[in-house]
Amino acid sequence: MNVGIIGATGYVGGRLAPALLAAGHRVRCLARTPSRLDGVPWRAGVEVVKADVLDGASLSQAFEGLDAVYYLVHAMGHTQDFERVDRTGAQNTRTAAEKAGVGRLVYLGGLGVDDPRALSHHLASRHEVGRILGSGTVPLTELRAAVIIGSGSASFEMLRHLVEVLPVMVCPRWVTRTRCQPIAIADVLHCLVAALDSSAAGSRRIEIGGPDILTYEEMMRRYAAVAGLRSRLIVGVPVLTPRLSSHWLNLVTPLPIGLARPLVDSLRNDVVVSDPSPLAALLGSYRPTPFDDALRRALSHIQDLDVSTSWIDSAPRGTAASPMPQDPDWAGGTVLADVRTMRTSASPEAVFAAVSGVGGARGWYFANWLWAARGWIDKLLGGVGMRRGRRHPDELRVGDALDFFRVEVCEPPRLLRLRAEMKLPGQAWLEWRVQRDEGGAVVLQQSARFHPRGVAGRLYWWLLWLPHAIIWRRLLAGLVRAAQERSKET
Ligand SMILES: NC(=O)c1ccc[n+]([C@@H]2O[C@H](COP(=O)([O-])OP(=O)(O)OC[C@H]3O[C@@H](n4cnc5c(N)ncnc54)[C@H](OP(=O)(O)O)[C@@H]3O)[C@@H](O)[C@H]2O)c1
Incomplete structure (x- = not known):
């Protein structure tokens, strides 16, 4: 008809x-x-x-x-x-x-x-x-x-x-x-x-x-x-x-x-x-x-459709009950985000190599003792902690454990997304995108996103906002530095 x-x-x-x-x-x-x-x-x-x-x-x-x-x-x-x-x-x-x-x-x-x-x-x-x-x-x-x-x-x-x-x-x-x-x-x-x-x-x-x-x-x-x-x-x-x-x-x-x-x-x-x-x-x-x-x-999730993981794993995605791009701003649940970008003279491949080499023995580029402490707290709460490290010092595959994260998306040399598996009042992701801006310069975009659960989730985000912001800023700078060093070596 x-x-x-x-x-x-x-x-x-x-x-x-x-x-x-x-x-x-x-x-x-x-x-x-x-x-x-x-x-x-x-x-x-x-x-x-x-x-x-x-x-x-x-x-x-x-x-x-x-x-x-x-x-x-x-x-x-x-x-x-x-x-x-x-x-x-x-x-x-x-x-x-x-x-x-x-x-x-x-x-x-x-x-x-x-x-x-x-x-x-x-x-x-x-x-x-x-x-x-x-x-x-x-x-x-x-x-x-x-x-x-x-x-x-x-x-x-x-x-x-x-x-x-x-x-x-x-x-x-x-x-x-x-x-x-x-x-x-x-x-x-x-x-x-x-x-x-x-x-x-x-x-x-x-x-x-x-x-x-x-x-x-x-x-x-x-x-x-x-x-x-x-x-x-x-x-x-x-x-x-x-x-x-x-x-x-x-x-x-x-x-x-x-x-x-x-x-x-x-x-x-x-x-x-x-x-x-x-x-x-x-x-x-x-x-x-x-x-x-x-x-x-x-509940199968969130306004930002690019965050593809559902926080209730059994919930099917892409159904009529899921968010759609045309939905109003107030629809689709809350996602809190810290998004930062940095330009670099390194090649996209070198940037992606630096990003995908993060964690494990190489650490997190700033305040590794704080990351370790967070891992111990997680262990005490019954979580996975930081002990898992990584399977290989440089290579990552979807599904790999990486300290208290798991690799959710890995598309070299463009996108790496980790899903946090530590105990949290919500669900969190850390993501890096390697892009070029209009002028052709390579840009690394880092996003920390959090889908809070209830009041505790919101309190967690806002109470830790300042220390997190410092850690994320230094992490991004560390990754860009590492990428530039890799570029010089090759
Ligand atoms: N959502 C519910 O829980 C629910 C429950 C029971 C019944 N319903 C019924 O379902 C129907 C649709 O509801 P909805 O929830 O889909 O509403 P909605 O999301 O608010 O959409 C309303 C639609 O009406 C359009 N519209 C408003 N004024 C218009 C105009 N002058 N000319 C042309 N289009 C106009 C809007 O277009 P613009 O984009 O241009 O604004 C929009 O596409 C309603 O009759 C509602 O009573 C909804």
Whole structure:
């Protein structure tokens, strides 16, 4: 089928595009800023057209020849007046779809009882958009979901940041009472693709959810357990209003307040599937993902896609639940980094030889006694310590032990990445890239990266920041010196 996606630069749309391509459809992405799709890995497989749901004329052109259009748009976080803007966007889309003869609209909205007075502004607006889209002649498939579990999903990121940084949480009481039926992003994509099924005539509304119904408190506790954090103390109090809670959230998470406030407000409403039969029919033999498994996949890691190792080894990489390049800055977990560069007159080969000869008997170029002391502390904590040394004084292979590191990537003469195996409240990498700058000079870039676990991880990074910074600076200088000496010898 010829399928359009409005919202392909967003969290769900950006993951739906490759899923539709994989299912054999031709995909046209409608974006108000098409350049936002330049870097996505599936860009070559899709057509990209500039369109804005607030500009009806742009939609009419963009809809030409489409059998179905996905509506994965909301204005929340962009304007306080999101309800009015979303109303206009839905009206324009319905009218343009009718004019262009689009065969079906598919919309992903929010769960919750059908009573606007009982719902938060956000959920009431999501329902209203569904009503508007479905009130024309083009049949609508409206899917309704609660929290989507996957890296980059706004509601999941809120959960992630809260649990990661707060061992004790004083929450509004509804956090311990409201019921939610979260769903894995993989399951959402399965439902969205299946919703194209042309055998189902007319408009349909399908509530979708995963196999677990949980309170937000239970979700937070299970996140802590799956992420390997200490159990969280969660105290429900009657005095915290959604408004106060969103200010608090603004302090401890990087989510924009305009997005966090309506989301927090919605946590007061139960969001569970009330009629499971349409979902069962849509899923067929597909097995929905249990909450803990969805979490494991979402935790499989980090904004910087170049750091390829997952901190939960069983978690698959490159799934819809993983971070994507187009995700917003606040998505994908925290990576703290110390990145330094130094130019050298040595050849790239000499620089790489110096870098790959580090550690073992040759040492770490500065304060070797400190490295040894860190190794002893690690031993005392039950870790591997520094005693392993290295297999060969000059050669390295992927998988080799190197003091308390292990070689994760070795691509001479360009890239060496070591993963720390000492006991740490998080996961750490030390990496060197040998590059040339615009002027052709050889540059050695050294990056120490740390993915902290919980509060302890953050404290560890910031308390040791100064001594680490001195050690890393001297290490880089030592490597460049060694490379220059090697260059002179050859
Ligand atoms: N994420 C969840 O946990 C969750 C849960 C339940 C339901 N949903 C529903 O899923 C749908 C998609 O949500 P999401 O999480 O993917 O949102 P998102 O990441 O914030 O993406 C929103 C998309 O809407 C686009 N957009 C906004 N205004 C537009 C306009 N005037 N014209 C064209 N495009 C516009 C944005 O494009 P720009 O890049 O140009 O800003 C972006 O691509 C929404 O209906 C939401 O209610 C999401």
